[in-house]
Amino acid sequence: MESGRAGFEGSGTEALRELRAARRRHYVEELDVMELLYRVYVGAIFGAIGLGVVAGAVAEAPATAGAVESLRLHGPALLGAGVAVLVLAGLRAGARGGPLAIEAAEVQYVLLAPIDRGAALRPAAVRQLRAAALVGAVLGAVLGNFVFRRLPGSPVEWIGCLALFGALVPVSVLGAALLASGRRLQPRVANATGLLLLVWSGLDVAFGWTTSPGTALGELATLPFQHGARLWLVVGGAVFALALAAAGLGGIGGILLEAARRRATLVAELRFSAAVQDLRTVVLLRRQLAAERPRRHPWLALAPGRGYPVWRRDWQSFLRWPAARIARVLLIGVGAGALAAGAWAGATLALFLPGLMLFVVALDFAEPLAQESDHPSRRQLLPLAPGSLIPRHLAASTLAVAVVILGGSLGAVAAGANAATALGLGALLALPLALVLTCCAALSATADPYAYMFSPQLGYAVTAAPLLGSSLIVAVPLLAEREAGRGGGAAAAAGGIVFTLAIVGGVLVAVLSQRFRKRDAVAA
Amino acid sequence: MSPPRALLRAEDLGREYEGFTALDGLSLELAAAELLGLVGPNGAGKTTFLNLAAGLLEPTSGRIEIGGAAAGSVEARRALSYLPDTPVFYEDLSVAEHLGYVAGLHGVDRPGPRIESLLGRLGLAERSDSLPAELSHGMRQKASIALAFVRPFSVLLADEPFDGLDPPSRSVLFDLLAEARAGGAAVVVSTHRPDVIAAASRCVGIREGALAYDGPPDGEEIAGFFDAALSG
Incomplete structure (x- = not known):
C-alpha cells in the first residue's frame, strides 16, 4: 500500500492551496454579487444615517475640566485593566483549545495528513485576526465619533486613536488565545499568566503608574489628551499586541486535535443556532465551548425540604x-x-x-x-x-x-x-x-x-x-x-x-x- | 532471525476523561499483514484506543507508536489511515473532489486511476460529482471508505466500517482489507460483527478499558469473552 507516493510535504501543501482556491472559486460562483452589493449599499446608508442621527440627537455635554483631568490621569490604567481582563479571557479560551474553529473534515483529512499543521492552520488564524481587528477598528471609530464631542481633541485624533486601539485589543486577545492553544498551556498556567497581567495592570491603576502592557495600550486610546507626548508608550503597547499575535501564529501548529474536533462540532451547532436566532442555544453552546460545567458539589447544599420545590x-x-x-x-x-x-x-x-x-x-x-x-x-x-x-x-x-x-x-x-x-x-x-x-x-x-x-x-x-x-x-x-x-x-x-x-x-x-x-x- | 517489526505498538496506554478511566494500561503490538479484530461491549474503550493511535487524542499515560514514530507525528500520520465511525465531509466538495484532495494531501502522484477504481468497486461511480448532502447514509459510509483507501498507508484503523453497508459493499470492503494485508499493511477493525471477527487473523477484546482477550478469532476462549462481555 506504500506505492504511488510523491514528495510529501511539497505536494500536500500544494493540494491544500489548490483546495482553498477551488473552494473560493465555488463560493464566488455561487455568490449573488448584485444581492451582496445591494446589502452593503443598504447597510452603509442606514448605518451612516443612524450614526449621524444618534450622534446629533444625543446632546453630549462637554466633560468638565475635572473629569477630563481624571480621565487623562486614570483612563489609560483603567482601560489597561480592561485589556488585561480580556487577555486573561483569551488565555483561558486558548487553554481550552480556542479560538480557532476548524471544520471537522479539516481535522480528519488535513490535520491527520503528513503536512505542516502550522502552515495548514495559519491562514484561518490570520483571517480570524483580520476580521476581529476590522470589527474592533470600526467599533473604535464609532466610539471616537462620540468621544470627541465630550473631550478635548480633534475628531481625526479621537477617531484614529480609538480605531487603532479597537483593532489592537482583539489582536492581543486572539494572539493570547492562539499562543495558549498552540503551546498547549495548562489551564492553571494560562490563568496564572493572565492573572499576573491583571495584577500588574491593577498596580498601575492603584499607583497611577504606566508600566504594564495593558496600560501602554490604554495610552493609545487616550493619546489625544497627551498631544503625542507619550507616543513611545503607545508604540510599546502596539508592539505587545502584535508580538502576542505573532507568537500565537508561530506556534499554532501545536493545537490539540481533541479540542479542535470538539470545537468543530460545537461551532457548527453554534452557527446553526445563531442562524435561526436561537439565543438560548447560543448561550448553552458558548458554555460548552468554554467547558463550563455545573460543579459536582454545590457551593452550599440546601437541606432537603418539602415546601417551594421550584x-x-x-x-x-x-x-x-x-x-x-x-x-x-x-x-x-x-x-x-x-x-x-x-x-x-x-x-x-x-x-x-x-x-x-x-x-x-x-x-x-x-x-x-x-x-x-x-x-x-x-x-x-x-x-x-x-x-x-x-x-x-x-x-x-x-x-x-x-x-x-x-x-x-x-x-x-x-x-x-x-x-x-x-x-x-x-x-x-x-x-x-x-x-x-x-x-x-x-x-x-x-x-x-x-x-x-x-x-x-x-x-x-x-x-x-x-x-x-x-x-x-x-x-x-x-x-x-x-x-x-x-x-x-x-x-x-x-x-x-x-x-x-x-x-x-x-x-x-x-x-x-x-x-x-x-x-x-x-x-x- | 529477528522478530517482525511492530507497525503499531502501545505500551501501558491509558486515557482518562475528568476522573473517568476510558483506557487503563493497554499494551499491544501489531505486525505487518495482521488483521486485528478489536471487540468489546459499548464503552469498553475501543474508539478511544483508535483515536489515540490516530493521534486525535493524547494519552494520559503510556505511549503509542505507529511505525516506530509517536502517534500524531508527521511520520505516523504518513503511515496511518483512519476510517472513523461517523463519516466526515466538506459540505462543498463532491465525492471525487474529496478523493483528489486527500490523495493530494498524502502526495499521491496521478491518483486518477486509483480514484476511478475505488469509486467503481464501491458503486459510487455515478455519484462521483455528488455533494455529501446528496448521499444516503450507506453512500456516505462508502465514500468514507474510499477516502481511507485512496492514499498509501502501512497501518489502517477502521472503526465499525461495516455499519450501514449493503452486502455487495461489505464484500468489496472485505476485499479491500485483504488487499491491504497482502500489501503488508497492519489493519485494526473495531467491530461487533461475527463475520468480520472470523475474517481476522487475531482478535483483541477490551473490557472496561483493559485488555481482556488477545488470541485467535475463533475457539472457546473468544466465545467465553463474548459471553462475559455481553452478560456484563
Missing part, C-alpha cells in the same frame, strides 16, 4: 455554577453599573448598554426555567394548572438578578457616581428591574426558534424585542430619574418609575404564562 430547584442550579460564571456575571453587573454612572454624568449614549449587559446576566439565570420549557411532556404529568409552572421559576431568577443589579450600584460608586444616589437607586429599582429583565430573558429563552423559519424578518424582530426591551427598561428610568433630579423632583419620579416597572413586569409575566398555557393546551 424555588429550591432554581437555587440548587445557581449554587452549582462554576466560579468562572459567577465571576463573569458579577463583572458584567459591575461593568453595567460603571457604564450607567458614565451615562449619568453626561455620556448619554452609554445608557443603552447596561440593559443589554444585564439581559445577558438574566439569560444565565433563566436557565432552569428554559429547561422546564424544553420538556412539555414532563409539565403535563404534574398536577398543576396549564401554564402555571413556568412563572414560578421567575422568583429565584428575579432575586438573583436583583443581587447583581445591587452589585452594579457598587460598580457605579466605584466609577465615581454619588454613593447615596447610586445605592439608593439600586435599592429602589433592583427588584422591579430584575423582574422585567428576567421576564425578557425568559421570553427570549423560551421562544420557538423555528416558528419564523419562513419569515426571517419577523424572526429577527422577535429575537430583537427582548434585547431592545431590556436596553430601554434600564435606560429610560435612569434617564428620567437623572432629568427629574436636575429639576428637583427625584423622589416623585422614583415612585412613578417603580410603579411603571411593576406594571410592565406584571404584563410580561402574564404574556409568559399565556405562552405556556397555549403550548400546554396544544400538547394536551
